[in-house]
Amino acid sequence: MPRKYPRSKERQLSKERISILWEQAQKSTRAGQLEIAREQMRSARKIAQKTRTKLPRSISRRVCKSCGAILIPGRTSRIRVRSNRSRHVVMTCTNCGDFVRYYITGCDRKA
Numbered sequence: 177m178p179r180k181y182p183r184s185k186e187r188q189l190s191k192e193r194i195s196i197l198w199e200q201a202q203k204s205t206r207a208g209q210l211e212i213a214r215e216q217m218r219s220a221r222k223i224a225q226k227t228r229t230k231l232p233r234s235i236s237r238r239v240c241k242s243c244g245a246i247l248i249p250g251r252t253s254r255i256r257v258r259s260n261r262s263r264h265v266v267m268t269c270t271n272c273g274d275f276v277r278y279y280i281t282g283c284d285r286k287a
């Protein structure tokens with residue numbers, strides 16, 4: 177594919193496309209179309225790879241790393257705040273049972 181835009185412009189476009197795909201993936205997940213949502217995130221990732229950008233953290237934190245499902249609290253994920261030793265949030269994917277832990281370091285930061 178020939179390069180149509182300068183790199184900065186390309187990145188700008190990819191950001192927009194990724195956020196559109198993210199919106200759609202969330203909608204699909206809410207509608208119970210998990211397979212479609214996963215497909216949408218797969219193409220979002222592809223766009224990110226192509227432009228050598230990463231998915232923004234706000235998005236990558238809400239995608240299951242092992243099965244690719246979109247983690248929506250109460251729908252496809254379970255969120256528990258634990259505070260033994262240090263405060264952290266445990267996010268469990270109800271699709272595959274995998275979980276991620278996020279440590280809360282400051283008071284202003286919410287995982």
Ligand SMILES: [Zn+2]
Pocket residue numbers: 240241242243244245269270271272273274
């Ligand atoms: Zn999962």
